[in-house]
Amino acid sequence: MTKMSRIVQTITSIMFPFAMIYGLYVIAHGHLTPGGGFQGGAIVASACAMILVAFGSKWTMEKIKEKHLSIFESVGALCFIGLAFFGLIFGSVFFSNYLVGNEMLFGVIPMAGSTAADFNTGGVIPLMNFAVGLKVIAGLFAIVLVMAYATTKLREGKK
């Protein structure tokens, strides 16, 4: 994929931080508002795909290698499974929410009914959202980047 015009690049540079912040917000507030790790990760990966379209796959591949993205994806998956196994150790069962009620890290229990959002709630759910978000960002961006770069290489090979 070749790079696009300077106008598109400028608009992308302006829009990219906003899309990034929105996606990270959706990931971080997964236990309070609609969304979560998968959805927010898809938003951030879309922002990265926008960069890829505007600046071309070669430039993007110079900045971030797909090897590093797959490392990030594996780290996200391992964090997710590790949190689930910690439930086996600290709690009673696999995937048990052992952080609820400890009053420190995401452990506050909200009042019953519709209450004001308190970020410090949810137990292990926000941590799992972060892990899944990291995994989805790295995974989707790795797919898009590898496919775009392969297309560029194929086109160069034909010429």
Add this chain to the structure above:
Amino acid sequence: MSKRNMIAAVFFGIVAGIFVMSALLMHPFGELDESAMDDYIIENTQEETGANNGVTAVVFDYRGFDTLGEATVLFTAVAGVILVFRRLHDD
């Protein structure tokens, strides 16, 4: 009509009959279905998981195995795509 066509027609008739019967027996649209599970989740989500968002509580806590499977599917997809395109980006 050949024997093969006869068998096909009978089979088609049976399948069509099953479809019509299940359409007649379907739950009426808009009528509430009695379920203990959703009431339990609505009442106990906040004190059991501490999350205000019930959907996320179901996805990441009550049905964590489901999310683990989804994450595995994504991992497999990424691994497959990188494997297929590996030959083209090894310089």
